[in-house]
Amino acid sequence: MNIIHVGLLGCGTVGTGVARILMEKEPLISDRVGAVIRLKTVADIDLEKDRGIRFENGMLTKNAFQVVCDPEIDIVIEMIGGEGVAKDLILKAIEHKKPVVTANKALLANHGNALFKAAAQNGVDLAFEASVCGCMPVIKTIRESLVGNRIQSMIGILNGTCNYILSKITNDGSVFEAALAEAQAKGFAEADPTLDVEGHDTAHKLAILSALAYGMEINLPDIYVEGISRITPMDIDFARQFGYTVKLLAISKSLGNAVEARIHPTMIPFENLLSSVNGSVNALTITGDAVGDMMLYGYGAGMMPTASAVISDVVDLARNRISGASRGRIPMLSYQPGRIRKIPIVPIKEIDTHYYFRFAALDQPGVLSKISGVLGNYGISIKSVHQKGRKTNGSVPVVMLSHLAREEYVIKALSEISSLDVVSDTPVLIRIEDEAGQD
């Protein structure tokens, strides 16, 4: 039986999961693949740590560069993370004509265009299913299952930490800081949670998905990113009264020669299945012109779910080798390299959507007319107004839902409203994604 040798770079949490599956399930995988996929070498800076795995003599090394140059290694798995040595190692492996599997979304979102080009030039594949949404086969679905579709939009919950925190605020009425602390205590959030809660991790994933779905180059800098740190139980409670749940959504839509791509807290109606997605999970709705709406749901992070996706890539590459398939059986970025375009991302100020506004208004006559007057001057039409009782700090919350409005005018109007003397605090804005309310 054929033996495919694998080298693993980085044996942290996910790397350990990968090693565990490769070693413990070698027979199961060979029953499926018809070949043995064998972990030959594991490179890590820490050779002493107890990972709960019995590595055989000589399997562990500190020299990752030796692994990517080892002529016996057929497939390299990069699990180091970051944009430094990980990038160098991937490039070195590619240079040595070795296909690489990575889960490194930050690296791909920032340097993917160059890395995929280098891989193609060297005639090897760079596989990355685990870089987006952990165990969920989002890359495979877009590149393979939806190949007969023009993908029209993708809307998803791509960060389990944020979804855990928002679920806590929604279901228990916790404030953001308490929910974050609990997420940290349970291991769902990092000590420095910025990358997650400010939406950047979600943006990395959306940059990769948008490239695959629309046949465009990866373009992280132009994605609008807004996190969840300013979401309050009060706004979530108002949302509920209007039939909405608040989620941190990644939203991307094809407009033909341009693309919308944005990350922000979003109100979605209860009927939208994403509103029922609770806890530290991911879910992605993909709309295609043939399939309509489909959704994938699962664990987007964590040792074993992410390792499972890494293994699916390793097996795909092994199967190519065993079956004699040439490189590029599936184009890495979903489209043939010559067919990938620079498609611009629409600036956030040119987006038209629905809005939820909350103003802290002084409890005196004429306030409502002043606020709505400013909105009217900017052509922003209001669907409903609610003045919701209890006075806090001398002001009462006035909540409005808008019809479709352009972000540019919304920002100008809110800036003008916040300088009114009847308004005591910065207005709150949350965008609404509501298919039913298109007007």
Add this chain to the structure above:
Amino acid sequence: MNIIHVGLLGCGTVGTGVARILMEKEPLISDRVGAVIRLKTVADIDLEKDRGIRFENGMLTKNAFQVVCDPEIDIVIEMIGGEGVAKDLILKAIEHKKPVVTANKALLANHGNALFKAAAQNGVDLAFEASVCGCMPVIKTIRESLVGNRIQSMIGILNGTCNYILSKITNDGSVFEAALAEAQAKGFAEADPTLDVEGHDTAHKLAILSALAYGMEINLPDIYVEGISRITPMDIDFARQFGYTVKLLAISKSLGNAVEARIHPTMIPFENLLSSVNGSVNALTITGDAVGDMMLYGYGAGMMPTASAVISDVVDLARNRISGASRGRIPMLSYQPGRIRKIPIVPIKEIDTHYYFRFAALDQPGVLSKISGVLGNYGISIKSVHQKGRKTNGSVPVVMLSHLAREEYVIKALSEISSLDVVSDTPVLIRIEDEAGQD
């Protein structure tokens, strides 16, 4: 550029969708695949029907057997359905060394073992993504994405017609017959709905999925099947009061050397995402030892969603050909042929689960003690009892939820209870799938 020629057998609803995608999206697909996939011939008994497509001269034929023998055809798509001529054509195509794509779940559930064997012996692939859950990539996910997992269970809504009907009963309080009539009027149900509403279509799909997930031969006859035609608004209403939704579920679980595989109306708690899946859609939860719970959701039927899945198979086969991959890059039944076992399906009477019972009890003292006495004699322990008000036809509904109990004793107890003189109608039994209530 490479050209792959495709022959389509059967141009009904889904066949027309397939032809439309192949013809209208030839450039889009070639941008992705790097080769042209061209529909060369379409065989159908009706050459006159207006399908809204302009077939070029000579493309249409009545002679399907000529298509499968045509040396210029690289891939055959079977969209005829049924177990007669469709089977003969698939076997003939295989004999001529042509890979085949089919969506014919009834054929595969009944004759799949022989067909896959014939394909393997002739060195070609038989692809069938569209046979289960339409556009959702369930086959690809099990065979490829979850290759590093031991799949532990699959629980799903696999029939859109039944889910539409149950959603109607649940949300509008319709009776079964009215909901079915509406589904038929909207085109979601066939004129003869038996195959759908009695659960057989769901069983075909579960037979295929179970084979793939557990490495077993396809075994349709041993799957327990119970449909939704006896579900009443009253039971759905009681279910809601206990926090449950009623769905027609396909349930399969790996028990190591045996498998549970059953189709029946099932109560699931609101927290289970499947309970929020409404309308004529499908959803499948797959639990693997590495990924935990994941879910796929989408349209399980209909012209374009099903055609989309057919196209994904056609492109997979085309990519194998273009890249020079040998047959069997992915084993058709997920495991290498020599590794597929006969794993027995546990008879329904040996299942342990939770139950909902409803008895039509005469409104007189001692009824409850008689009923619970019988249950107690069979070792069936009751978690809660509810006597729910209004008298109908001289009796009141008595509802009970059980702890874990064995089906065999439940059936015996219910039979004994229905012969009690204080019980006026056949007892109702609905199984409960509740992870939280394992006791």
